[in-house]
Amino acid sequence: MTHPLGPLARLGAALAHLSGTIDMRATEGDAGTSWTARLLAKGPDACAAKIAEEGAELAEAVIRESDDAVASEAADVIYHLMVGLRARGVPLDAVAAKLEARQGTSGLDEKAARPG
Numbered sequence: 068m069t070h071p072l073g074p075l076a077r078l079g080a081a082l083a084h085l086s087g088t089i090d091m092r093a094t095e096g097d098a099g100t101s102w103t104a105r106l107l108a109k110g111p112d113a114c115a116a117k118i119a120e121e122g123a124e125l126a127e128a129v130i131r132e133s134d135d136a137v138a139s140e141a142a143d144v145i146y147h148l149m150v151g152l153r154a155r156g157v158p159l160d161a162v163a164a165k166l167e168a169r170q171g172t173s174g175l176d177e178k179a180a181r182p183g
């Protein structure tokens with residue numbers, strides 16, 4: 068059954084909700100009861116380690132696991148990516164701006180135009 072919002076709006080709504088939760092955990096979270104608050108308290112290095120770990124698990128899932136496992140690992144990556152951005156104070160807007168700036172430019176053309 069198709070979700071009434073459609074997949075992209077549904078993902079956007081889920082990300083907006085998650086972003087609000089992460090902001091709340093960052094400002095008033097308790098490391099005793101919140102994974103997010105605990106990870107943020109450990110700092111960017113710990114967030115980076117989780118991003119790398121979850122990225123490797125997603126790659127493994129893409130190669131040899133079920134569609135459901137791929138979706139689950141992708142959700143882990145997105146969550147830890149957002150916690151990592153929060154740990155570094157990089158706003159989601161900055162990521163959106165990067166994606167927007169790349170629209171219409173082929174990845175192959177961009178690579179060919181790199182200096183060196």
Ligand SMILES: N=c1c2ncn([C@@H]3O[C@H](COP(=O)(O)OP(=O)(O)OP(=O)(O)O)[C@@H](O)[C@H]3O)c2ncn1[C@@H]1O[C@H](COP(=O)(O)O)[C@@H](O)[C@H]1O
Pocket residue numbers: 085088092100101102103104142143146
């Ligand atoms: N989306 C997530 C989410 N995805 C993964 N995780 C947690 O990330 C942790 C690490 O996941 P792993 O699969 O790597 O588990 P693990 O291998 O046992 O972890 P390690 O301790 O070995 O590193 C687990 O505790 C997961 O529950 C998440 N924790 C929180 N969220 C979202 O954040 C909200 C707030 O969570 P808290 O901050 O914990 O209240 C939740 O309601 C969710 O919406």
